Each structure stands twice: as structure tokens, then as C-alpha cells.
Amino acid sequence: MKRKINSIILNVVLILVGIITVYPFVWMVCSSFKQNSEIMALEQHLLPQVFTIDNYINMNERFNFLRFFANSLFVTIAITILVAYTSTICGFVLSKYKFKGRNLLFGFVLATMMIPWCVTIIPKYTMIQEFGWMDSYKALIIPAMFSGFGIFNMKQHIATLPDEILEAARIDGANEYYIFHRIVLPMAKNGIFSIAIFQFLWSWEDYLWPYLVINTKEKQLLAVGLKMFNGQYSTDYGALFAATAISIIPVLVIYLIFQKQFIAGIAASAVKG
């Protein structure tokens, strides 16, 4: 009986927390079908009192939404794939190879996670200018190819894989390239998915760096486009909510597809093998 009561209390608390977490999102989606005066009205209602799809229609007048969306998708997918690959290969080397300076190297990787982005952004900007990569996706993709968090996470994850399997493969004549691509990669699938989801989300949301390095409107990303709704004196909340509601669809879809692997990956990398 006591267990049942505890379970009910826990579920009620979780439902409440869930509602509190989801409510702003639901409010935003509902508000994307309201007029600006209703969004700003003194008396607030969750559902639109006057339903309108004008925000979705007008949104395209402010910027080329589909173009920005496609640009974001391309850059995000490219970065995610590269980071997943580089993180896995670095994680493999750092966890399964024994060499002098390994821990120092790993410490260096960890240190990169502790430097605030605002410290590195100006030197990074100057370097990109010197390389002639301004207004090019090279400026977005290449500096993002390696992730300290990804390497750390994959090192932890790959460390849980039994060394015996790798030794057996070596005895059977497998080279390191084969071992990494045919054994480690499939076995680290859950960890890779969790890194991929994190990276996808971060890249999709990234605003300041793409804004700083991309000038051409046709190359601009969605996160930058969304910011255009914030004017000098006022914000077009309706159109902003409409654009944001659509922009989060890819993130939701990615999570829905990979949620099992994501949870398994996070759980596994939290346990040192």
C-alpha cells in the first residue's frame, strides 16, 4: 500500500514537472496562431481567441524561411556527422591505446571544454578572416569538427567495450582501420547517437558564430533568421513564434527517432568501465 501511495505521489510530481516544462512550448505554439495584440494582451488565454494563420503567411515575407531551413539542415547534419566520427575515433584512441602522454592529451581535451566561448571567439574570428573563409560554410563546419565533450563522452563509452573482442579481432588478422569501422563503431552506436543528438541540437541552435561569419542572405542560417524578428523598438512575436514552432520540428524528430539510443548512450557513458 505504502509503495502504491509513493508511486502515485511520484507520478503526480512527475506529471506536474512535465506540465511545467512543456507548458511554455505549448503556449508558444498556440500563440503562433494569435495576433500580436492578443499575445501582448493583459488577459492571457492559452488558446487563441481569434485564430489566425497570418503569422505563418507573413513569416515568409521577413525572410526566405525554406532557404534558411535547408541551410541550417545542411550545416547541422555535416557538423553532426563529422563530430560523431571524430569524437568516436579520438575516444577510441584515448581509451584503447596506451601511449606516453595519453592522459596529458586527454587533460588537454578536457581543458578545451572549460574555456568560455567568449574568450576564443575574437581570435577565432581573426583566424577565419586570415584564412579567407568569411561568408563560407568552411567557417562554420571546420572549426566545429572536433568536440571536447564528444571526445570525452566517447572515451568513456568506448572504455566499456571489452578489450578481449579487439584482441580477438587482431589475432584474426584485422587491422586497426577494420577494427574501428567494423567493431568499435557498431558497438558504440548508443554513445554515437547521444553525441549526435547533443551536437545536432547545439549546431541547430547556434546563433552568434554563424551570424558573425556569414553575410550573404542566401547562405544564412535559421537561428540567425529568427533573431531578425527582434527589431530595434519592438518584436513581431507572432511571426517569431510561428518560425520557431517550425524550426524546432527537426530537433523533435531527431529525438523521437533516436530517443532509445540517446538514453542508453547517456546511461552507458556515465558508467566508467
Place this chain on the structure above:
Amino acid sequence: MKKKIVAMLLVVSLAVSGLVGCGSSTTTGTAGKTNVEVPTEPFGDTIKYDPVVEINDGKDITIELWEWGSDDLFQQVIDGYTAIHPNVTIKLVNNPWEDYWTKLPLSLNGQNGPAIFNVHNSYHENLINYMAPLEIPLEDLQADFTGVDAHVIDGEVYYIDYGMMTGTVYYNKEMWAAAGLTEEDIPKTWDEMREVAKKLTIKDGDRLIQAGLNFNDDFHQNYLLGLNYQLGTNLFLEDGRTPNVNSEAMKQVMQMLVDMYEVDGIGSKDFGEKGADSFGQGQSAMVIQWGHYYNTLQTTWSNIDFGVFEIPTFDENPYAYNRYNGESTFGVNKNAPADQQAVAQDFIKYFLANDEIQIEFNLAMSTFPAKKSLADNEKILENPSLAVLAEHIDRYIWPGSMPSTMETSLKKAGQDIFYNGVDIDTALNEAQENIIRDMENSTFTSVENLYAHAE
């Protein structure tokens, strides 16, 4: 798994294209080129633009123009200019307001910054070292535009104002009529204003239902930093460096605000968190707001039937009516290649000489034209927030690009008075000390002495 992924991707693409597809497929967000009538004769007042003169010897050239705000507005100028000079391509780069001020200085610091860029005078100190002086003779600028003298640095002008923005009173016409008020009741003095506000105030017992006047959240910008001029007192002492915010005039203005809420009861610090929003929400009958509010009412609060009148004064012949701030013309990047700078200079000349463009920019920003010949322009006077300024526009003062501490320190002083029970003298003295401390490293010098009617 593969089927699941394919299905999900289909859902995404359908959802996105479906929702976005609601929009017009012809509008891509890129302002397209419009048909522009190409002038053949020189136009302008003193600053004349001759469309026959070639730029860059007729050779093809591309420059960038960076701005924030409306693409269409800027594209209109570009289309007009490139119709005259088809060899010039001007790439418009739109930016969000806030982060423009991070990206622009970074870019101007290098070799690849925009040749021409939109300027706001509040970022003067961040930008001035990257700007080339305008090549238009100073006397020509002075002949055509007001307020040029305030922008002269060592005999050079780097940008001027194309428009002047200031505060006016917005009133809710329905509430006005419901209180039995007519056009005849539009107040000219603060005493009349307070009486009108009392009539517009509705209470249920002690509970405020409708505020006659709401100045919450913006009293420092719209009252404290401006009404001092009505009493003949500047915001800075004669040296142009020492603030004067604990003056008798400032104390009188502050006392009036306190009395409006605490004696007259025409509003409350706890009623309508932001005056501007409260007016739009139909909670407050009057607010004093700057020109941009006219556009906000058109877009966000389109259901409010409003009227506008000029800010009241303490007596019939004030030293000045209020403070104004200028909307600035473009800046030219001094680090850009010489041929690009030449195009940028020519573009600015075209912008300043072209009356139609001046009118469009001023209407878009709800600013009163700085171009003297447009002061009585019909289109300008159709905008009620500009029409009410026309009679006394020469009686508004620009103190210069004041450091932000002027606003923040006075806001804190007001909050201390209203919320923390601090007396006016103490709060304003503290603000004065704060501002002096904050301005120690500032290069700002007031230009209040350049006011046309300075005593």
C-alpha cells in the same frame, strides 16, 4: 529503423513545406528590384546630385551595405541608385539590431568590412574610429539639414541626422470621449494635463481601473531627460562634461511625477508595469512615448484608436520643449578600398539629395525630417506624431550621444523614490555621483550649447 527514419523525414518535410507554403511563393524575403524612374537632371537643394556623372568610370563595382531594420526601405534606395549607375552592385546585408554592434566593429577592423553601413549615434564611440569623413562640403550640409553643427569633429562630419525623434503624448480616443473630453481639452500645460488625466482616471474605491497617465518603466527617458529643458536647465553644466541631474529643474520634474501618482492618483507604480504596453492593453488613457511608438501602435496594438498631441509645458514660452535624438545617415568605412569608398560617398550624396527617400525614411522611423525643405511636406504632416512637432521643431535640443549611465542612473533614482521611499534630493544626488564616476573614461562632451536658441 530505416522505415521509421524515412517516415519521420517525410513528416518533417511535409510539415515545413505545408506550413511555410501557406505563405506567398512569390515573396522570398529578398526585396526585389522595382521599376525605378531614372532622373536625368540634377536634383536636390544645396546638396545636388547629378545623375549624369559616372561613378567608378563606369566600370563594374560591388560594395556591401550593412543595416538593421527594413530590407525593403534600404533596397528602395539601392534600386534608385543602381538604376542611375547600373555598373554598381550594392549587396544589402540585414542584421538583427542587438548583435549588429558586435559584428560591425569586428568587421570594420579588418580589410573586408562593408564599404557603407547604417549608424546609430548611441554607438558613436565604437564606430567613429572606423569612419571616413563625408566629402560633401560642410556648408552644403548645414544649408540643407538641421543639427549638423553637433556632428562636426575637427572640421569634418562623419554622419549627420536625417530625422529627429522625440516624445509626444498618445491618448486613447475612446477613453477621451467616454470622459466627456473633446479636442478643445487637449492640454497645453502640465497643470492642464494633470486635470485631464484626473478625468480619465477610473477607480473602484481605492482600486485603480484605468490610469489617466502611465509613465512606468520609461519616466527616466521620456520625462526626466528632457523636461528640464522646459525649465531652462541643461542636462550638463557649461563644461559639457559635468552632469546636472540634481538641478532644481530635475527636482521639480521628479516632484511633479511623484505628485501625479501620489497626490493626484492618476496612475500608480503598481498599475501597468510598462506604460507603453499598458496603453496598448487599454489600461491607461495617456502615455508619453517617442516617435517609434507610432509604428508599434500600428503593428502590435492596431485595435487602439489613438490621437497624438505635443508634450505640455510648464509655461507658454519654454526655453525648449524636450530632448530629441537623431536617426543617423550612413557611415563610410575608411578601411574599405578607395574605389568602394568613392561609391559609398556618392551613395550618401544621392541619399541626402533625394527628397522622396528622405520622406520614406522619416515616415518609416516616425522621425521629423532634418532636411529643412521637408519641414512642411504634406506626406510628413499626414503622420499625426510628426504633425504635432512641426510648429516648434526648432525648440527641441539634442544633448549629444549621452553615455547610457544617464538613463540607468536616473532610472535607479526614480525607482528608489517610488519603491524604496528615498527622498528626491538624496536619490538625485546619488545619480549625479554615479554618472560622474561612470563618465570618468568617457570622451563625451555635450552639444547643448549648439542649440539654436541657447541663452
